[in-house]
Amino acid sequence: MRTVTVAPASPPPDRRLARPSRLRRSWDRNWYAWAMVLPVVIVLAVLIFYPLGRGIWLSFTNLNEANQVAEICTKSITGGEVCEENPNRWEYAGLDNYVRVLTGEVGRFWEWTGITLIWTFVGVAFHYGLGLGLAILLNRPMRGRGLYRVLLVLPWAVPAFVSAFAWKFIFNERFGLANSLLTTLGADPLPWFSERWTSLFTAIVTNVWLGVPFMMVALLGGLQTIPGELYEAAEIDGASPWQRFRAITLPGLRPTSMTVILLGTIWTFNLFPVIFLVTEGEPAGETEILVTGAYRAAFEGIRNYSLASTYGVLILSILLVFSVFYRRALRKQGEVW
Amino acid sequence: MSQSTSSGTAVSTARTPTAPIRAGSAPVQTSRRAGRSRRSRATSLLLHGTLIVASLVAIGPIVWVLLSSFKPGYAVQSTNLTLVQDPTLANYRYVLFDTSFLRWLLNSVFVAAGTMGIGIFLSATTGYAVSRFNFPGRRPLMMVFLITQMFPVAILIVPIYTIMARLGLINTLPSLVIAYLTIAVPFCSWMLKGYFDSIPTSLDEAAALDGCGPFATFWRVVLPLARPAVAVTAFYTFLTAWGEVAYASAFIQTDNQFTLAYGLRQFVPQYNPQWEYLTAAAVLVTVPAGLVFLFAQRHLVSGLTAGGTKG
Known part of the structure; x- marks a missing residue:
């Protein structure tokens, strides 16, 4: 508590109150901060952590759309309703779901994980690379800078599902812009969605287009926090432009980069609409990432809630493990975060 | 490229x-x-x-x-590369008048404005508390914000649906506002916290000396200084609510409660999309988001700066 000190209450009249419990003191000191975060904590607890807890529990059951009711009721001829217990009611199933998912009995967990890793790595690498490049360009004074910035950030303002449709439209095999351009240039039109890598390519292009503006803006902000004197000093010392980039720009951007790369990785890993709408898993589910693959495996046909939860728990675990290692790696380099 | x-x-x-x-x-x-x-x-x-x-x-x-979006259907689906061909407003006419467009627009405005207003308030108070007070539970809270970003929404939507059903909120717009707040508020709190960190605490102290309570300090002194970050928060919360489809498709069941994004997706059949209507719909959905963007874009860089750096 740096700024606001709660004025101490008038001297306690009673000896019992002279030494309030630790809890009491902590409350006196912190109630204000707690009150300010309370609404968020409640909403998160109800809508994130309760579902999470329930999801974890469901992943150990066999709940699905067909066996979710406790009783089966049938209307009898006389008009009354007869209910009897559902004999196939859902029940605790131990690790069954996990075994089925991880052995590949349902869905293609390992293949999807592989695709997800490629998708995430390539996506974030391009987001960061292009974002950094454009941020550095935009950080220089020049004519029309404001206009460039608006145009380059514009993709951010387009809702994700609209961009997904726009790019699917562009990559349409019969009349899409991409194939029209290829034909105009004298090349053969490509059947984008009938081969795995071209299909994944379309999704990655969409995702890169979507994600660069955020990175660019964040890094541009980061660049502006680097004091200009550092560059001046380096220049006096005769550092080459590349040396200045390595020794000043990159370290200066470190705090920003750490955060945006972590967030970018998490967001891309779970990015549902692009794969779902652009490639739709074509061809034959070969471009599914974990979230979309799990969604189809669990929700097409009879909705399998327990299976969905199992995938949810696995995805969350992968990301948690990743962020723990990420933080540890950064901390080892002397970064306190 | x-x-x-x-x-x-x-x-x-x-x-x-x-x-x-x-x-x-x-x-x-x-x-x-x-x-x-x-x-x-x-x-x-x-x-x-x-x-x-x-x-x-x-x-x-x-x-x-x-x-x-200005081409007639046959031209949209032609293989010839033309920029303008028989320009027509028919696609817009269809989208605007043969669907419940106005109703959906109002629904979307309600949801997006609600998410924006409540979202700004919640993330600002949370961000301020995390930035200025060193209370027990501060670090875990920051971690929780990060974890919420890892939540695979599409998969765990069913338990959330169950809760909404139990609260009697299914097929109502407030259910969407609440759901979108859970997406937007953690990131925005984080961003605002970073920005508040960059505002000198001496200002708070001066305000406290002048007799401002903690809330007045926050409301009258710090928040006005954080205007760029607030603008970014407004943009982000608005956009989250404006373009979201997954929750909307899960929670909303009747035509008169659709949001614009979900409604305009609806009339496009899954296997034979009518691209000409889709393009007009895409333009109509994007225009309001673009307006909010133009309003916020001046602040984007400075607003996101501190948020990005201070994590």
């Missing part, structure tokens, strides 16, 4: 710090500005060339969809 930009990166790294020697500590802006005179013609050309190509790539798809 990647090629041209990566070469641009190399160029810029080679040229960025061309600040001349100056006495004293010149602010970043002025010292950089002096680099202009030193830039050669070729570099300048390359710089603008790269940026123009990048800008074209950025707005190309939007422009293409916009152009297509």
